[in-house]
Amino acid sequence: MKRYDLRHLKSEFEPRMKEILETHGAGEVAxxxxxxxxxxxxxxxxxxxxxxxxxxxNSLKFNEVDWTIVAKKV
Incomplete structure (x- = not known):
């Protein structure tokens, strides 16, 4: 399980998130x-x-401005 803080990317986090998702193996959690x-x-x-x-x-509001998503590679 790895945690990735993409808050510094503001609304431009999707390309980095996609890049990270492509690196995980089956059963891994991000x-x-x-x-x-x-x-x-x-x-x-x-x-x-x-x-x-x-x-x-899981997908939940972390605080007033942040959101957390938990995803598992199938």
């Missing part, structure tokens, strides 16, 4: 922390997780 802003990144990140062959295990 935890992503990113800034949500207007909530549109939440659906985009969930779609990216599914498209990358991962199971979305």
């Amino acid at each position: 935890i992503f922390l990113f800034e949500i802003g207007d909530f549109s990144p939440i659906q985009k990140s969930a779609d990216l997780v599914k498209k990358s062959g991962y199971e979305l295990m």
Whole structure:
């Protein structure tokens, strides 16, 4: 299980998230922390997780501006 803090990328976190998802092997879990802003990144990140062959295990608001997604490679 690895945790990735993508908050510093603001709304431009998707390319880096995709890059990370492509490196994991079957059964590995990735935890992503990113800034949500207007909530549109939440659906985009969930779609990216599914498209990358991962199971979305958890998605929750971490605090007022941050969101956490937990995904497992299937």
